[in-house]
Amino acid sequence: MDSGFKFAAIIAMIAVAIVLLLGLRNMMRNGDGNTSNKLMRLRIMFQFIAVVLMVGALYFARR
Numbered sequence: 481m482d483s484g485f486k487f488a489a490i491i492a493m494i495a496v497a498i499v500l501l502l503g504l505r506n507m508m509r510n511g512d513g514n515t516s517n518k519l520m521r522l523r524i525m526f527q528f529i530a531v532v533l534m535v536g537a538l539y540f541a542r543r
Contacts, residue, residue, distance in 0.1 A: 485537035492530035499523040 503519035506512070 485533055489530055489533035489537055492526055492533055496526045496530055
């Protein structure tokens with residue numbers, strides 16, 4: 481169970497990094513502000529998921 485949380489947390493962190501890079505790329509190319517807003521919301525959602533998974537991994541690692 482513990483390794484599953486760790487693996488899922490790593491995947492979520494990679495997803496956060498990818499969405500962040502997509503948002504930066506959009507901003508550098510003077511892309512649509514609507515797209516930047518959607519990417520920022522998606523990044524925040526992925527960050528929340530990553531934090532929840534990391535807390536779950538810590539919780540089950542200490543049990």
